[in-house]
Amino acid sequence: MRSAGLRRPMSPELYDQPYVRDALAAYDFGIVFTAIREYTGLSQTQLGALLDLGQPRVSAVERGERRIGHVKVVARMASRLGIPPHLLGFPVEGGGSLSMKEVSWVDRRDFLVLVTAATLGSNLHPELARLGNSLPGDSMPSIRTRLGAADIDAIEAISEGFRRWDMAHGGGFCRAAAFAQVHQVRALENADCTSDVRTRYWIAAAGLAATAAWLAYDVEDHDSARRLWAYALDATYRGQDHPRSTDLAVTILLDMTHQSLHLWRPDSPDDDAGRRRQEALALARLASTTAGSRKHPVSTMTAGYISAVTAWCWAALGEAEQMRRAMGTAEDLYGVASVDNTPPWASFVTHAEITAQQGHSYYLLSLTDSTAAPAAIEQLTAAINGHAIEHARSRAVALPTLAGAYLQAGDYDSAATCGRDAISAVAALSSERCCTRLRHLDTIAARYDRNPSVADMREEIRMVTPLAL
Incomplete structure (x- = not known):
């Protein structure tokens, strides 16, 4: 707990204190916030981040200048801080928690x-101590009793090998092997x-877990991906x-943002679609905050990647400006980035990838504003033509998106031609995520299948992705 920055862990006994119980009954959260911070050692900024409240508001509440009374905000704080519901006047149901028991990490x-909590190194969340036990795959004992620099070099080399294989072939072929390596590490x-090797160990372990998470994400194993990313975030804090x-922690958060946007679909129910887009934006903002709040600066x-992914979030929300x-901002930062200052896990950010990021922003915007489709077509075409042969998965992911942009622009023949290219590219990989992109293309194409070329393309998509039907 000392290494996490807290003087002692959270305990339910805090809420048994008479003055805290009285404050909760009166909804005087100034007293409650002060008591929690004194008990845990959290700063106002850290407490605010856990509660989705800004530091100025936390400060104003503690000074008695503002109150919190909205039931949704109160319920959220109670769930996140473990406040017994009856102390706030809520009816007790089931196990007495305000939070529902979630069946998966995707929906929790x-x-x-x-x-x-993992990003801040805060042990307020009780699950952090058990993250390692929730990882996918089988755990195993170790007969090794010492770690040296050569061992860390080996872990880093393994991560790099998995990354390269994923870029060339997709995550399906090596996901199980990566899970096994995470447990061994x-x-x-x-x-x-030594202390230096211990610090390197945590970052190497985080990098490996983050790579395994991306492999899981690429085969649509989203629950495993989130468990691994959470563990990796906690490890980056231990190796802060x-x-x-900082670079690795921010990249992990941006990968999670990527996943949230992938889980969002324009045809999803409004409440689910809105939750996914807001979740993505919240993760991107947390990445930005983390970049400026840790000991070491990001590269x-x-x-630049923070700004690029943030652009995706705004595009998904239809906020063009x-x-x-x-x-x-992303373009300016990428333009002055130095190869010497690029972390190993950002080696995939080539000129083609940067162009693809821009094209994806325009494509997401085109789903609500079709006038953005021509810009998406221009950028995505340049990216697809520029991807190296060893980045086959990146090309395959972009092709269905380009076909969708053609549909939004009304160029149905080009959409059909590009869609067929996408089918061929996806078939050569082990990437369920690429197949999902094809299914998403099919959903959009349903609006235009009176056109014979589009109808034929949809039939071919259904032949290679039957589970989408």
């Missing part, structure tokens, strides 16, 4: 709370080593003295 409502947590710690390349502003 406290996911952002857990991610924020996790078994070394308590091995003897490493110069690459220029990673700062904010999207273009974020894209401009």
Whole structure:
């Protein structure tokens, strides 16, 4: 707990204190916030991040200048801080918690709370201590008793190998192997080593877990991906003295943003679609906050990636001006990034990838504003033509999106031709995520299948992705 920045862990006994119970009954959260911070050692900024409240508001509440009375806000705070519902006048149902028991990490409502706690190194969330036991795959004992620099080099080399294989072939072929490697590395947590090697270990373990998470995401195993990302975030905080710690933590949060946007569909029910888009934006904002709040700064390349992914979020929300502003910032940062300052996990950010990021922003915007489709076509075409052969998965992911942009622009013949190229490219990979992009294309194409070319393309998509029907 000391390493996490807290003087002692959260305890239900705090809410048994008479003055705290009286404050809760009166909804005087100034007293409650002060008591929690004194008990845990959290700053106003950290507490605010856990509760989705700004530091100025936390400060104003503690000074008695503002009150919190909205039932949704109160319920959210109670769930995240473990406040017994009856102390706030809520009826007790089932196990007495305000939060629903979630069946998966994709749908659990406290996911952002857990991610924020892991990023801050806060043990307020009780699940953080058990993250390692929730990872996918089988755990295993270790007979190793010492760790050296050569062991860390080996872990880093394994991660790099998985990344390269994923880019060339998709995540399906090596996901199980990556899960097994994560458990082998996790078994070394308590091995003897120097403090420098220990710091390197946490970052290497985080990098491997994050890579395994991306492989799981690429085959639509979203629950496993989120468990691995959460564990990786916690590991980056443990290794926060490493110069690459902030870069890796931010990249993980942006990968999670990527997943949230992937889970969002324009044809989803309004409440689910809105939740996914807001979740994505919240993760991107947390990435931006983390970039400026840790011991070491992020690289220029990673700062550019923050802005690029933020542009996607604004585009998905239909906010064209904010999207273009974020894209401009990303372009400026990418333009001055140095190869020497690029972390190993950002090596895939080539010129083609940057162009693809811009094209994806315009495509997401075109789903609500078809006038953005021509710009999406221009950028995505350039990206697809520029991808190296070893980045086959990146090309395959972009092709269905380009076909969708052609549909939005009304060029049905080009859409059909591009759709067929996408089918061929996806068939050569082991990437369920690419298949999902084809299914998404089919959903959009349903609006235009009176055109014979589009109808034929849809038939071919249904032949290679039957589970979409």
